[in-house]
Every structure is written in structure tokens, then in C-alpha cells.
Amino acid sequence: MGAGIRSGKAGIGAAAVATALLAGACGSPGTAADGGKDAPVKVGLVYSKSGPLAAYGKQYIEGFRAGLDVATNGTGKVGSRKVEVTEVDDAGDPAKAVSGAKDLIGKGYKVIAGSTASGVATQVSAIAEQNKVLFVSGPAATDALTGAGKFTFRSGRQTWQDIATAATFAGDVKGRKVVVFAQDGAFGQANLAAVKTVLGGKGATVEPLMVPASATDLTPFATKAKAAKPDMLFVAWAGATAQAMWGALGQQGVFDVTKVVTGLDTSATWPAYGKVAGKVTFLNHYFGGAAGTALEKQMTERVTKAGSKPEIFTPDGFTAAQMIVHAAAAGGDAAAMAKALEGWSFDGVKGRLTVRAGDHALLQPMYQAKLSEGAAPAASVVKTLPADQVAPPAAGK
Template sequence: MNRSLIKHLLVGMTAAATLGTASLSHAADPIKIGAINIRSGSAATYGEFAQKGFDLAVKEVNASGGILGRQVEMMYEDSQAKAATAIQAARKLVYSDGADAIVGLDSSGVAQGMVPTMTELQKPLIITHAATPDVTGKLCNAFTYRVSVNVSQNMKAAAMVASKSDAKNWTTIGPDYAFGHQSWEYFGNYLKAMKPDVNLMSETNFPRFGAEDFTPFIDRVMNSDADGVLISVWGGDLVNFVRQANDRGFFDKGLDLMFTVGAATEVLSALGEEMPEGVHLSTRYWFDAYDNDVNKHFVKAYVDAYGNAPSYNAEGAYAAIYAYKKAVETAGTTDGPAVAKALSGMSFDAPNGKVTFRAGDHQALVSPNWGVSGPMDAKLGIRTLTNLQVFDGEAVTPSVEETGCQL
């Protein structure tokens, strides 16, 4: 064999070895998922509970071999409930930290601001909490998905509950941004269609998000002709609201009260017996509402790990990781556009049943839960839900044409 041929073979062998080493090195690199949630201020518990859901899912996924043989690594950022902060965090996660996907978002206002940037980032976003219909409606795009219940779905279910009430004059108390205003708008439209004789009062109440004093709004409702009230205050604000409402005798007035996210276990844990019995409470997921193997496993694993019942935000976070896992495995890659495409129309098993991301708008067809606050659960330290209703996700979701989404 001449020297030239030997040299050629050695170069080829070296190149092959180098490529093999690079391939193995890439395979060993973790898949990075960036989570953006509220991690400070009055709603910080939502970020805390979301992280518990993310961490539990990632621990399970990694223990079972990861995704495509690669371990998963979570990176956490605080949105501070500000759209500009969330956008900055998303760009940092993708451009500086190498995130393959983004998950989370709690505030509708934050989601409205951040969703348009996903086409720039070219990474899939799975929203686990923020409920504005706009992000799977007029602001929809190829990269944005939502695994949790949105305002339209929940308010149609709410209207179905309210339509059976004797209340005639309805008003609202909700945060003064998209979530509060859209909750009232959708609820009113659905209820009026079901029960045309109801009166949707012009006297509405929208305290700022993060307000400390709700008494002027509580007093205003108590001094009005309202006999039905939709309350979409949430998080730490809802805890403060309920305590102040108790002090004012609000719950002794015989009003028909509907709390749109009152059965969030973060809130119920903070309030304990201070949450009154006999009021309508909703949640995007109630841990005791689903009799399936995935939910049984999730609830047990969560209680074993953290000692309390999982919230809907923890469930949404947990489900998002498994949705992303299936999409990556379907696509055979972590490439952003490929994974986003794989999510479209995809179904997977979640604690709240089989979930499908509708291809036309990327909204998950999931089931709102409504019940009535019942006795205390001594073991978990929260009120139970009685008269629990699990609404069919498909039945409460408007058509793609109605959403305004054009993908």
C-alpha cells in the first residue's frame, strides 16, 4: 500500500472518529426547556406550584430514559406579571441559554404581549395557565399552543351553571386587565343567549391587579341591586378579597356567587375555613375529578412529593412536559418548527383525560370543572367540592371560525 493511500485512509478514519465523538456529545447534551411564570408578588404561589408540576414530570421523564435518549433540564424565569419582562426572559432563554421550548405563562396580559414573539424565536410555546382566548384566537401562530382551559371555555361552563340560578341582576368583580374584562364579556354573552331575561348590570367592578384594598368594590356590590356576582379575582388578590369580604359580611347577603378560579388549591390552602361554604367555585382541573390511571399516578406522586393536593397550574405544567415529550418523539428531533408542527392535532394522555391540541387554533379541548364549596378536607386542609361538574371540552369550545384564529 503506497504512502498516499495510507495517509488518505488515516485522514478518513480520524474524520469518522471525530464525527462519531461529536454525535455522541450531542446525544448527551440535555434538552432544555425554559419556564416563564410569576415568581414574585401576590401571585408568586402560581409560579411555585407550576414549578412543582414541571419538576415532577421532568424527574419522571429523566428516570425513564429522557427524550430521544437525552435528559431534560428546566430553566426558570420570573415574568413579574409584566409582558416586557416575559419577552426579555424568553429571548434570554432561547438566544443565551439554548432553550429548545418555552412553557408556562400565568397572566393573560403577559401572554398577549409575548405570543407574537414566538414566530421570531422559532420555538414551540405551550401555555399552561394564561387564559385569554386571544392567544389561540386573533393572536394565534404556528408556534403557540395552550394545554389548559381558556376564558371562553370556562365562561360557557359558568353560564351553563348560572342559567339554572334564580339570580336576575348580574355584575362582576375582576382584575382590571384582559382576564377580568374578557371573563365578564364571555360570561355575559353566553348567559344572555341561554337566559335572555337576565340583566347584565352596567355597574361593574374592576380593581387593579395586585390591589390591597377591595372593600370599596365589595361595598358597592352589597349596596347595589345585584343578586348574582361573577368574581374573577385570582391568586393572592383572591385570598385578600375573601378575607375582606368575610369582614364586611359579604357572604351573608344571599348573593349567588361564582368564583371563576376559586377552586385553585393554592387559594384554598391559603384560606382554609375562611373560604365560605356554599359558593360556586371553578378550576381548570380538580384533582379528584378524573378516574383514570394517569391522574391516579399524578395525584399520588404529587402528594407523596409535596404533601398537598395538586393545583390546576401544577397539572397544566406536568401535562405540558409530557405533551412536549410526545411531540419531540413524533418529530424525531428538537428542531423548533418540526416540534411545533408535530403538536398540531396531537392527542396525548394527561391527568384530566385524553387531550387534543386542535389543529385549527392550537387550543386544547379540555374540561372546565365547576362545583360548590363543601366541608373541609381534614387531611389536605382545603374545602372539598360538592356537586362537581366536569364539562365536555369539545362542547364548551367555540369553533375555530368563531375564535378568529387564522394559521
């Protein structure tokens, strides 16, 4: 996979319709009884248990379970209130996510979390805002969630932070040429837009080299990438053709003429880089062992005990549990929970995290990483970038 998380392919066009239907079907959630002081904290996780992003969904839910155990000191309770978690599989389909969220909110759930795909997250956010329930998105990276509303938060990073990390590789980009080599789809277009905003805003000339998602012969596109003579080739790629793509870039000598930058994805993709692994410069949200924090150790112990291992989006689930437990301590009212999160700074798996009060961006460290070559590649941190260095601009500014 290329830089950043893969964005969902669906847009937000149906959000307004779904929201209107929900408002009509459920009435005003604000009138629902919150229950007594011992009423359970009902959390609905609408995420990709199946579908194209199922691997990411698995990482998220494993992290959430570990985070809930740590955040509640093994009790599964916030004070005297039991945390009741209901999982709903959206399969990466916005329509299924909308249906699942509608059902949960109709049953009185005041906390929804888990969106794995960006196209899903934007629609669930709209529903949460209309119905005044807390929404903590998961791995979905779309920048559109930052500043989306009073009740929308995120437990992962956003695309801007990915690109800002990439910018640290380039130094002064004024007057330099950056080519975005990406599949022509939602994921590629989102990364192109972010590169134009971040690097273009610093004076770089940004050009797209978009490849049809159906393309299997990638040599002609690798040839074009070399011929473009960029100062940086920013690769945003996902899916089964990744190995062929990297092979084509290597065969055409692209690494001999330019710096190639991309995002380091889940470890299952690392062997795809083959012989070019050591020639790629990686930005990174997280990989197992990257942080070296006490909470990372606790998360790793729990995930390992459950038969898995930490991956790129395991911290997103862990952080979501931390945020929900903290919010729920403020009571059952969504407005109170949202207020409790705004401006909250806390220790997370990656280090110190802050929920920016004005727009709910999650400020966090990011990583420059490298990958060893060979049949079993290993990742290591080149540099940890502090949260303020990669912080997105305030939404709306």
C-alpha cells in the same frame, strides 16, 4: 380568587418592539444548527418563580417535574436525547420575561414554556412566533393565546372554558340579568369581557359592578350587588380583600336573593369563604383529587414525595411536559414539533385532552365543585363537564 386565573396586568404593547430587538440581536434562529440526533432537548421555562403569582408558578414547576418523569419513563430523555431544562424567573414582569426568552432563544433553545401571567404570555408568544420557536404557555388563561400563531400552544385552560362552565349553572339565561362583581383591573375586566361574550351571547343582560382595587370597605359595593337584583352574581376577585368581600356579601344578604358563582382557586384561599362557603357555586379547572385518573395518581405520588400537594395549576405543568416530550420526538425543528402537537389527543391528569389543530386550543374537561364550611374546608366535584361542552369557539370565527 374569583373565576379563572388572574390575568397579568401588563398589556402587549411592548411585544412588537421586543420582537424586533430579538430578531436583530439573534439573526434568524432557523439558521441555527439543530445538532445531531443525540443533541439535547433544551427547554427554557420562563415562569413566575417569584412575584405576585409565585404560588401558581410553584404549582406549575412541581407539575412539570412530575410530568417529565412520567412522560420519559423516569429517564429524562426523549429517545437518546437528554431533556435539559433551564428555569428563568420572570417574577410576573413582562419585561423580565421578554429578556429571559430573548436570552434563551439566542442560545439556541427551540422550546419555551411556563408563562404564569396572561400579560407575560402574550409577549412571549409574539417573540416565539417571530423567531420560530415552540411556545407552550402555562397557567395564563387569556383567550388571546388561542389562535395566536403557528408555534403557540397552551397547557392549561382558557377564560372561555371558565365562563362556559359557569354558564352550565344558569340554564337558559335568555332575558336574565347577570352582574359581574369584580375588581377594576386586568383580571376583572378580562372576566367581564368573557361573561359578556359567553352569557351575553346566550341572551343574558350583563352588567358590571366594578370595585376599585384599593377599596377596603366593601359593604357599599355588596349593598349595590343586592340592590341590582341579578339572577346571577358572577364574582371575579383576587387578593387580600377576598375574605372581607365574601363577608360583606354574606352580611348584606346577597346569597338570599341570587345565585353567586365564582372560580375555585388554590386551597390556601378556601378558608376565606368562611360561613358562606356552602352558599357559593364554584366552577373549577382542577383541585387535588378532582379527576380520579391514573395519571392524576402518578402526578400526586411524585408531587407528594417532593413534599408538596397537587393544586389548581399542577396539571398545567404536567401537561406541558407531556406536550414537550411528544413534540420533541418529532425532532429538533420547531415546525415539526408544532405539527406533531396539532390535533394530538392524549390522556392527561384531567382525562382525555386534545390540542385542536386549527387554533391550538386545549380541549379538556372542567368541573362544577362545592366547598364545605368550617375551619378546614374540603372541595368535592359536583359534576364533570366533558371537553366538548365547554370548548371555546374556533379562534377567528
